Amino acid sequence: MNPTATPPHAGIHHLKLPVTDLERSARWYTAVLGARRVEALDHRRPDGTLFAVILNVPGLGTRLELRLDPATCTALNGYDFLTLAVDDRTALDGWTVHLDALGVPHSPPVVAMAGWLLVVPDPDGLRLRLYTNAPHGLGPEHIEYDSPWLAPAPPDTVPAP
Known part of the structure; x- marks a missing residue:
């Protein structure tokens, strides 16, 4: 293998968006884009606190992660x-x-x-x-x-x- 060659990848795994309210944003993306939540992939901390949800969005070609991150969301x-x-x-x-x-x-x-x-x-x-x-x-x-x-x-x- 050429050490300067770019290693291959398999495309986009998922997109991640910061949000201030997970449930509100999940409802919005469901209504607007027809997204479906993949609850089995919810991200929780060891104490059970939900910090991200994963959505399948028809036609997107990859999953969409909504990540609770109010500071980044406000900045963007x-x-x-x-x-x-x-x-x-x-x-x-x-x-x-x-x-x-x-x-x-x-x-x-x-x-x-x-x-x-x-x-x-x-x-x-x-x-x-x-x-x-x-x-x-x-x-x-x-x-x-x-x-x-x-x-x-x-x-x-x-x-x-």
């Missing part, structure tokens, strides 16, 4: 941690209908660099993004560089914990 407020692909503007509009039916705050469709973008703050203000694979076909003069949804979270758009 407004950060866009995950961008999921959707086919096109029609699919993005379907997400708007879904989110509206749940009463979940979100951005309007935003003209991003190549496609349409929908930004959805989770209960802690971390931003889940949905981005179209199909390009919007608009010129660079239409890109919404100044959209508040592409900048750090404005205080009035972050749900209270």
Whole structure:
């Protein structure tokens, strides 16, 4: 084996997000993304205290860990941690209908660099993004560089914990 060669890996094992309230965040990701909790993989300290839950999220391709870590979560407020692909503007509009039916705050469709973008703050203000694979076909003069949804979270758009 070449000592300078990069050793192989088998892909992403899981993603980990900090949260301030495990149960609230697990309910949100279940409602919004159709996630299912894998209770057999709950993370507990020796005294039985729950500090993380594991979710299977359809289409994600790996598990999602919600880790109780209020300090990190607060520091990341407004950060866009995950961008999921959707086919096109029609699919993005379907997400708007879904989110509206749940009463979940979100951005309007935003003209991003190549496609349409929908930004959805989770209960802690971390931003889940949905981005179209199909390009919007608009010129660079239409890109919404100044959209508040592409900048750090404005205080009035972050749900209270």
